[in-house]
Amino acid sequence: MDGFDITTRFAAGAPAEAPRFGGFPPYNFIGGHNDPALIPIDGLIAAAGSALRREGAKLAMYNLSQGPQGFRGLREFVAGKLTHRRGIAATADDVLITSGSGQGIDFVNRLLISPGDTVLIEAFSYAGAINRARAAGAQVIGLPLDEDGIRPDALETILSGLRDKGVTPKYIYTIPTIQNPTGSILPLERRRAIVALSARYGVPIFEDECYADLLWHDVDAPPALRALAPAQVIHIGSFSKSLAPALRLGYASADWPVLARMIAAKTDGGTGAIDQMVAAEYFTHHFGAHIGRLSAGLHAKLAVMQDALAREFGTAVETWHPRGGIFLWMKLPDTVDVRALVAPALAAGVAFNPGPEWAVDADAARSHLRLCFALPTADEIRAGVAAFARVCREVTGIPSRSANVTHSR
Numbered sequence: 001m002d003g004f005d006i007t008t009r010f011a012a013g014a015p016a017e018a019p020r021f022g023g024f025p026p027y028n029f030i031g032g033h034n035d036p037a038l039i040p041i042d043g044l045i046a047a048a049g050s051a052l053r054r055e056g057a058k059l060a061m062y063n064l065s066q067g068p069q070g071f072r073g074l075r076e077f078v079a080g081k082l083t084h085r086r087g088i089a090a091t092a093d094d095v096l097i098t099s100g101s102g103q104g105i106d107f108v109n110r111l112l113i114s115p116g117d118t119v120l121i122e123a124f125s126y127a128g129a130i131n132r133a134r135a136a137g138a139q140v141i142g143l144p145l146d147e148d149g150i151r152p153d154a155l156e157t158i159l160s161g162l163r164d165k166g167v168t169p170k171y172i173y174t175i176p177t178i179q180n181p182t183g184s185i186l187p188l189e190r191r192r193a194i195v196a197l198s199a200r201y202g203v204p205i206f207e208d209e210c211y212a213d214l215l216w217h218d219v220d221a222p223p224a225l226r227a228l229a230p231a232q233v234i235h236i237g238s239f240s241k242s243l244a245p246a247l248r249l250g251y252a253s254a255d256w257p258v259l260a261r262m263i264a265a266k267t268d269g270g271t272g273a274i275d276q277m278v279a280a281e282y283f284t285h286h287f288g289a290h291i292g293r294l295s296a297g298l299h300a301k302l303a304v305m306q307d308a309l310a311r312e313f314g315t316a317v318e319t320w321h322p323r324g325g326i327f328l329w330m331k332l333p334d335t336v337d338v339r340a341l342v343a344p345a346l347a348a349g350v351a352f353n354p355g356p357e358w359a360v361d362a363d364a365a366r367s368h369l370r371l372c373f374a375l376p377t378a379d380e381i382r383a384g385v386a387a388f389a390r391v392c393r394e395v396t397g398i399p400s401r402s403a404n405v406t407h408s409r
């Protein structure tokens, strides 16, 4: 039979080929995976049983016959969490359930970005946010960070410089509460200063609270930016880090004129309903206990990773101090370009996220890298960091064998 090559029919701008998945290496420090030992399997089994017995018949209808904003029980849970934990006045009607918070980022970009627009993103940030904004045609400007997050003085300098050029950015994208990758928490005075600048310059804030549920036990977070200035802030969050990324559950909250457009963008027939029912059932009864257990387990793993880095790298590594979450962000000496370590590390069974992929200005983060400590066991963390140090020494001469004193920022 005659055939033809279907790939010759692809549209201009069709996605590039994805690599075939070849499995994860033994020491996997990349991405935002969770701790397999802290998935509440028995609780989820019980929640699935109760939810399906009670409401399973509704699966016969698209969106469980509850409209495109998502399962009402989950929206009620999210509204309660936003109100009581983040200071955001919200009801179930103010919440849209999304298929992961990444879908929320897509909707906001679709709503706000035209090719050629400018957006402001923290200088080190979630690669998915930087890449999606660029893919939408935006020019991305990085906002300088220190150990507390965005510096309002630097933001003001950038906003006024852009105003002088007649440019009004479409949004300030920020992860104020457990920043990705640094793990910082923006203090209340800075939150107030940033919403004041947003109002003065007419630039919406796009607040991403993907990790805000995962705080160390002695850490408190100030109210969300949306709590301080609801009309100026679009807020998104996720169940990927508080429960499980494979569920694909996220949410968005914004004033109705914005939320209504985001709902219109959700043309996928609805987020998986069993996922929504199970998460709602489990978290309505067990959120506090689960988050407490999960955060304590993650905090303990962070300590294992910090010890391993101090032992293996000594003074050659500067680490940030995450106040929660699943990541440790760090810097090797300026002479090290971590991009040269990716392939040899992988050959030694170690995967890590190179800083340049987590930065608006890739070269400025050439010596930075991010390690996720949630997925590996404590033994894997120790062995993986030791293997990484061996590779780093072979390729760059760093750490030198005498490095044995901890230095951190």
Ligand SMILES: Cc1ncc(COP(=O)(O)O)c(C=O)c1O
Residues within 6 Å of the ligand: 031, 032, 099, 100, 101, 102, 103, 126, 128, 175, 180, 208, 210, 237, 238, 239, 240, 245, 248, 249, 250
């Ligand atoms: C800051 C931030 N936002 C959004 C996401 C997307 O997560 P998901 O789509 O799983 O909710 C991630 C994933 O790591 C993230 O780090």
